[in-house]
Amino acid sequence: MADAPREGKLARCPNFIQLIDMASESVGGKILFATDDFFAPAENLIKSDSPRFKEHEYTEFGKWMDGWETRRKRMPGHDWCVIKLGIQGVIRGFDVDISHFTGDYAPRISIQAAHLEGDEGAQMPQRGERTGTAATPQELAAVAELKSNDWDYLVPMTELEPGKPASGHNYFLVNSHQRWTHIRLNIFPDGGIARLRVYGIGQRDWTATDPKEPLDLVAIAFGGACVGFSNAHFGHPNKMIGPLRPPLFQLSASESHTFDSLTLELQDVITHARLTISPDGGVGRLRLRGFPSSICLLRPREQPIMRFSVKTGFRSNL
CATH class of the missing domain: 2.60.120.260 (Galactose-binding domain-like)
Structure with missing residues (x-):
């Protein structure tokens, strides 16, 4: 025993x-x-x-x-x-x-x-x-x-x-x-x-992943976690990186917004990301799609390899 x-x-x-x-x-x-x-x-x-x-x-x-x-x-x-x-x-x-x-x-x-x-x-x-x-x-x-x-x-x-x-x-x-x-x-x-x-x-076995397919590097299911925030009155930021879809609210307020990385620095290995909302409000889900470090260092640097996806999912408080 x-x-x-x-x-x-x-x-x-x-x-x-x-x-x-x-x-x-x-x-x-x-x-x-x-x-x-x-x-x-x-x-x-x-x-x-x-x-x-x-x-x-x-x-x-x-x-x-x-x-x-x-x-x-x-x-x-x-x-x-x-x-x-x-x-x-x-x-x-x-x-x-x-x-x-x-x-x-x-x-x-x-x-x-x-x-x-x-x-x-x-x-x-x-x-x-x-x-x-x-x-x-x-x-x-x-x-x-x-x-x-x-x-x-x-x-x-x-x-x-x-x-x-x-x-x-x-x-x-x-x-x-x-x-x-x-x-x-x-x-x-x-x-x-x-x-x-x-x-x-x-925890995920990253060695078994497809080097051609970007993954959600911040997902809590793969080891992501919120380590700091300014305010969590209506919900903890860890919910943004959870696996479930957020509940649907207003039409336009439930859209997904995708952004490619803008700087070459993001093609190096990164360990932390900071999301800033101005001035306040809610975000349903945050996905940061990219490649694990062992794969990232072997890929060509011509094109950005980090993609951000943000789903609001809540009424804006602007």
């Missing part, structure tokens, strides 16, 4: 929640396995929206809950699930959200992680509709190949605090610089979790 780390639980809302949720279904996160999905399936853990509560809605298995909920354990052991991250990279923190699970949330959790190469973990059976079911012998045999019980601990066994019924966030700081691809969430011994957010910064 891997050693437990020194990372700890945070009492206040941390800065890492401004990063991307690497496990979200919206970026390709996927539930590979769960020991039990009797009351509600584990797929709910990685929904991109906030958990909801429907007071008078029931299923044939009990109260409808927007999360993952297992039945009470009547044998030794505990429930757990395995998640394949949609964006692989460095994890900065977790949010284990037990909103609306006031009396049946999981009392304790731990979280493990692994970096699996190639197609490891790709042979798991398709899950399909899971409510009212438990893991089959075939699924148990397949998940055993991952040896997830020996994965590294990013969060040791810790008690969860319920908080308010509609806001049951439990934050955990992670101090790891490794690149992770899979997560194992353990609940002790059973119960419900509404959402699991895995916040971090993506």
